[in-house]
């Protein structure tokens with residue numbers, strides 16, 4: 001029986017035999033990847049304008065006394081110590097042309113390292129981190145590895161003062177940018193009066209943004225929101241909301257193109273039931289041409305990304321990457337090509353905001369090989385390998401017998417001491433299914 005395009009004989013030999021050991025050491029491969037990122041042509045800068053690049057802290061710990069000193073600096077109304085009162089040189093990095101949405105319980109550090117196996121270029125986001133957690137010095141929540149950059153820290157909160165402190169912590173940690181969540185409708189977030197609730201008071205939302213941007217100095221701050229909330233869903237309301245943020249100085253907005261219902265719908269239903277209105281988002285770009293707009297919601301293919309990019313500045317994908325992580329390789333190869341050729345875009349890119357070089361095109365089998373090495377790293381760090389493999393259950397989406405891979409992996413990756421090679425066995429189960 002002919003093999004599907006994703007499982008042809010390009011498969012590395014050691015993936016085809018259960019008995020063959022995994023090759024090079026995991027740490028070597030991953031640090032090789034980090035080195036490649038740092039040295040690849042066109043990848044000389046990780047875009048953290050205003051931050052000292054060489055000193056991006058890896059899993060940095062902000063000293064225990066830092067929150068206090070940050071708090072008192074904010075109290076005194078000082079502008080960012082990190083950036084010496086600078087303003088961002090650019091609000092929108094080239095990588096933002098395509099980004100992976102912040103997703104609680106998904107876009108953790110391990111997920112972000114997984115995505116970097118397939119794309120150096122996409123902008124990554126953390127899960128939403130409550131500003132309170134950083135005010136209370138839970139800095140481990142925002143640790144990351146250098147290979148995850150460029151990466152944006154998303155904060156949740158409604159108190160400008162606490163958001164400013166949390167922003168400073170994020171900037172000190174070395175994040176490329178900071179984002180405020182003004183679109184999440186979960187009950188927990190509502191009880192803290194943040195997330196989507198912030199849309200109900202655009203002036204207060206703008207105050208939160210301003211406090212954060214002042215605290216961030218040269219590091220840009222963006223806002224992720226929706227087109228409306230509850231009955232505040234008219235075109236006029238959306239224009240007022242976005243106009244208020246624009247007047248406060250905000251120049252990058254991520255818009256989930258549907259409204260949120262605060263009562264009666266679960267967060268999951270709030271991602272499907274309110275209808276998508278992409279035209280409303282395009283209108284925002286036409287109204288404020290110098291406002292960078294990233295569109296989000298229901299985008300699942302490269303072609304859809306390309307269509308949106310003819311109307312707005314960036315696309316953000318969430319669930320599509322959970323369902324089909326291999327889509328990252330197509331995005332890596334295709335999203336930036338026309339942009340690089342465009343003199344208009346090249347002109348608008350300050351040198352501090354260079355774009356990492358693209359990874360070479362990779363087959364799914366090559367990705368699998370890299371995943372095994374990363375899996376070994378995860379195990380060596382004392383963590384169960386399913387924390388990585390839960391993110392790649394969809395690696396073979398669209399391939400014949402993908403369900404055999406998925407079933408084998410989900411049944412076996414959570415077993416005690418599951419080895420990194422469990423994913424190879426899942427792949428072999430799929431191939432055996434094809435031969436039978």
Ligand SMILES: Cc1cc2nc3c(=O)[nH]c(=O)nc-3n(C[C@H](O)[C@H](O)[C@H](O)COP(=O)(O)O)c2cc1C
Pocket residue numbers: 101102103104105106127128154181183184224256271296297298299316317318319320
């Ligand atoms: C599991 C999950 C967790 C999410 N967590 C967050 C979050 O922490 N912050 C946020 O702004 N949006 C969050 N979202 C919403 C996504 O960022 C995105 O706006 C939404 O899924 C629509 O995009 P999509 O259709 O491409 O998935 C979450 C979505 C999912 C599926």
